[in-house]
Amino acid sequence: MSAISLGQATVLGIVEGITEFLPISSTGHLKIAEGLMGIPVDDPAVVGFSAVIQVGAIAAVLVYFFKDIVRIATAWVRGLADKEERYHHDYKFAWWIIFATIPIVVVGLAAKPLIDGPLASLWVVAASLIVGSGVMWAADRMGRHKRGEDDTDLRDAMLVGGSQILALLFPGFSRSGATMSTALMLDLDRVAATRLSFFLGIPALTGAGVYELKDAVGTGAGTGPLIVGTAVSFVVAYASIAWLLKYVAQHSFNAFVIYRLVVGVLLLGLLTTGVLSA
16 A cells, blocks of 8 residues: 555645745645644655655756756856866856755765654754744845845855755755745845755755655555656646746745744644644
8 A cells, every 4th residue: 555645645746846945844844734634754655755756846947947957057068178168157056056965965864864753753843944934034134135146156055055954954944945044144135045046956856856766666655646746746836936936036035934933833733732743
C-alpha cells in the first residue's frame, strides 16, 4: 500500500506549488497538511515524497526563467573558453550560484538524521514560522531597497545561499523567507531579492528531490502519487511565481509576515490542544 493516496498527493501538490516560493514555508505547510490528513510526517516515504514533488515546483522555475537561465548558462560556457567573457556579470553569476549551493549541500548531508528526525517536529515548524516572520519584518524595514540584480556580487550570493541552511534545519523558517530576508538586509530591492531567491533555489531543491527519489519510491510513497503530486505542484507553482513577482514589485512583505504569525500561533494552539500530533 502507498503511504500517500492520489487524493492526498493532489492536495500536497497544490500546497507545495503555492508555498514553495512564497516566503511562508512550503515544508511547514506540507507538514501541517500531512498532519491534518493523518499522514505521519516522520515516515521516510512521506519525507521523500515531499522532497520529490519539489522538483515540480523547480521545473516551473526552469520554464518561467528559461531565457534567463539560457543566457546565464551560455555566458558561463563562453567564459570557460574565452578569458574576455569572464568579465561578464552572467558568467560570474553562474559561478556564484554554484559556490553558494555548497554550504547547504554539506549541511544537508551531515545533518540529515536530525532533519528527518527531531527537527521534523511540528513544534519546530510553529516556532520557526513565528521567529522567521520577525526576521522578515525587520529585514523589510532595515533594507534600503536600492540595489538591483546587476549589483549583486559573490558576497551577496554566499550570504543569501548560506541562509538556506536556516530553512533546512528549521522547517517553517522558509527557504524563500530566509533568502529574501537576507537579500533585503543586503539592500537589494524586493524584486531582485525575490529573483535571487529563485535562482539560488534551483540547484539546492533539484538536488534534494533527486537524492530523495530512491527513498520515496523504495519506502512506499508510490509512483502514481509521486507523478500526480509533482505535476500538480508544477502547474500551481508556475502561477505562484508569476503572481509573486508582480506582487513584490508594488507591495511590502507585511502580508506574508502577518500570515506566518497567524499560522504559527494557530499551529501552536492545535498542538497544545492535541488536535494535531507533533
